[in-house]
Amino acid sequence: MRRSPGIDARAGLGLLILLLLFLTSCRGLTVPQEGPIVLITFDSLRADVVGGLGGERGLTPSFDALLKQADWGGRAIAPSSLGASAMASLFTGLRPWQHQVLRDGDRLSRALLTLPEALQHLGYETYGFTGEPSYSKDGGYDQGLDHLDDLNKGVGAADRLARIGRGRRFVWIHIPEPAAPYIHRQRFDDRIDTGRIDLPDRLQPNELALYFDPATPLPPAKRRLFWTLYRFNVAWADDRLGRLIQALRSSGEWDRTLLVVTSTHGEEIGEKGQTLNGGNLGRQLLEVPFAVKLPLGFRLKIAEPRERRIAAARLWATLVEAAGGDVPPAVAPSLFHHDPRPVLSELYLTNGVNQFSLVDGDDQLFWAARFAPPEPDYYLARLAMMSRGNAEVARAELRVPPETILDRLRKAFMAAPPLSGTGPPRLSLERWGAEGGTRALADPRRTAEMARTLAQIWNAFVPAERPPGQEAREWYTAESP
DSSP states (O other): OOOOTTSOHHHHHHHHHHHHHHHHHHHTOOOOOOSOEEEEEEESOOGGGOGGGTSOTTSOHHHHHHHHHOSEEEEEEOSOSSHHHHHHHHHHSOOHHHHOOOSTTOOOOTTSOOHHHHHHHTTOEEEEEESOGGGSGGGTTTTTOSEEEEOTTSHHHHHHHHTOOSSSEEEEEEEEEESSSEEOOGGGTTTSOOTTOOOOSEEOHHHHGGGOSTTSOOOHHHHHHHHHHHHHHHHHHHHHHHHHHHHHHHTTOGGGOEEEEEESOOOEESTTSOEESSSOOOHHHHEEEEEEEOOTTOSOOOOSOTTSOEEGGGHHHHHHHHTTOOOOTTSOOOTTSOOOSOEEEEEOSSSSEEEEEEEETTEEEEEEEESSOOOTTHHHHHHHTSOSTHHHHHHHHOSSOHHHHHHHHHHHHHHSOTTTTTSOOEEEEEEEOGGGOEEEOOOHHHHHHHHHHHHHHHHTTOOSOOOTTSOOOOTTTOOOO
């Protein structure tokens, strides 16, 4: 209906405001975040070492203090135990098979909508500081970032936080610790009981990788050494977090800032017969700390109870929705909505096996899909591809170049369905207990139930079990089948 020219302009303005309020209430939206958004990620930080989550008291004072102030602080499940896959999921909200970053060296596709890019479209100026070469321009992590710099000692990142200002600014900071190399920083001697172990100055990744092979048992003395030095790295990572939080507080924008802190994945030190990460999907590799601090008075509220383990990949939707953006159906939902579904994690291209995990409450289902016979020298070939030291010894022991073994597995992987593999999957069930413990569970009915759920979740938004690498980039418009 055409409005009469005689209607008072102020009345028209009032009607317009009422209409906008009505539309907003109909969509269930609230005023979006207008202040800063900060995301801090760690590499290899397990949940069970964080004091505020039941870990060693005094080891992580900065994270503990944040958990007390956070609107949500608890345990999350990583999308993968492989860093490349896990970080790509945090940056896209997609599962590893969707974003196709399935092994070290894979690059984020330019066709995917990264978190910085989504926020950039919403008017944010975007900054990144990374201490990990894989999560740099070479890995595609510059996409959507106006500025991407090396973290180094963190001075530039801290300065950026101290000057973050009141406008729409997004800052992502990736702290590479507590991942190896493990370094004995004596300033933390008073935090850690060393048990009178003679500690080296540092342990390089290839020294730990000797025990990545499940057939090479980790001696108890070595386990104590690795665990002690890992905790020194945890203390250092927590100290870096504390300095960044202090810088953000000094900006005067702490109350207006939306802050999320989490880790790509955890770290294994012999719990399932391996070391480091990316070898399996055990609890120590998947359970990570997760904290969300909302702006003071923010009208959106976290819909999940603290005691529930959430999917870490939900941070993409949480930050985008908080900024007023739309969240596509195929992306893991935000924490502003309750999502009762179990959490799926994925790990591809291990020794002839693709591995999947489904965590539902305290129960974890393992699904192993074989795509090739195991290679007897697989772990030796992996070690040989690392730099220096033990890598040179491993290469000398191999009868063929390591590339030959790994390429053979890659070709078989490309030819097999990723979830169903070349035969029935190997299924096993565990129940998680207190203080990081697990126990095997013999319950065929529960196993079958969780296996059906795992397959349903994996197949959602996936039109078929296509070979990897085929373009399937409709994730941001796809509807669930």
